[in-house]
Amino acid sequence: GAGVSQTPSNKVTEKGKYVELRCDPISGHTALYWYRQSLGQGPEFLIYFQGTGAADDSGLPNDRFFAVRPEGSVSTLKIQRTERGDSAVYLCASSPGPDSTDTQYFGPGTRLTVL
Amino acid sequence: GQNIDQPTEMTATEGAIVQINCTYQTSGFNGLFWYQQHAGEAPTFLSYNVLDGLEEKGRFSSFLSRSKGYSYLLLKELQMKDSASYLCAVGGHTGGFKTIFGAGTRLFVKA
Numbered sequence: 176g177a178g179v180s181q182t183p184s185n186k187v188t189e190k191g192k193y194v195e196l197r198c199d200p201i202s203g204h205t206a207l208y209w210y211r212q213s214l215g216q217g218p219e220f221l222i223y224f225q226g227t228g229a230a231d232d233s234g235l236p237n238d239r240f241f242a243v244r245p246e247g248s249v250s251t252l253k254i255q256r257t258e259r260g261d262s263a264v265y266l267c268a269s270s271p272g273p274d275s276t277d278t279q280y281f282g283p284g285t286r287l288t289v290l
Numbered sequence: 291g292q293n294i295d296q297p298t299e300m301t302a303t304e305g306a307i308v309q310i311n312c313t314y315q316t317s318g319f320n321g322l323f324w325y326q327q328h329a330g331e332a333p334t335f336l337s338y339n340v341l342d343g344l345e346e347k348g349r350f351s352s353f354l355s356r357s358k359g360y361s362y363l364l365l366k367e368l369q370m371k372d373s374a375s376y377l378c379a380v381g382g383h384t385g386g387f388k389t390i391f392g393a394g395t396r397l398f399v400k401a
Contacts, residue, residue: 210391215393217392217393234388279323282332283332
């Protein structure tokens with residue numbers, strides 16, 4: 176079956192602009208995670224959804240970052256007033272259920288470049 | 291605090307065995323994962339340990355000691371395609387659902 180998909184694959188924007196990154200999880204997966212990964216580093220946790228609700232948003236760096244998952248499937252990560260330091264690969268992962276020990280299946284990521 | 295340590299780089303020869311170590315200090319623990327990540331690609335799941343001991347899966351094995359905060363990933367019969375980054379991650383932190391990843395170990399397999 177289809178895996179996790181993310182769009183766009185690449186996004187170049189200017190400092191101060193607003194961006195939206197989309198994630199389509201594996202069908203039926205109730206848990207969804209957002210991470211960001213900088214070169215040479217591991218993925219950095221941002222937010223976790225169980226169904227429609229954000230069960231843990233403790234990784235969001237500041238209030239410029241926001242994520243939604245209104246119908247419990249597709250999720251959108253929104254970044255306001257982008258800064259050059261936001262440049263990274265943004266990864267989305269989904270897992271079958273609410274158990275935090277479930278295997279996570281990652282999407283290919285969106286490479287965000289803020290000029 | 292939360293900290294995961296693993297070597298930055300390792301080099302090994304095709305056909306050999308390599309062990310990648312990971313030590314962790316976290317506020318909660320519900321399991322330890324190993325993921326493989328090829329350059330420019332997404333991480334893919336390799337193994338999961340929640341109890342002490344060795345889990346074997348084909349050419350890959352993973353070991354966990356919770357009392358020591360220590361895990362290793364063992365790769366046998368190395369192939370060139372095993373050249374990748376190997377990420378150690380701790381899941382299920384107390385009070386939240388964070389999965390904390392280490393920076394990864396870049397493994398180079400040479401002929």
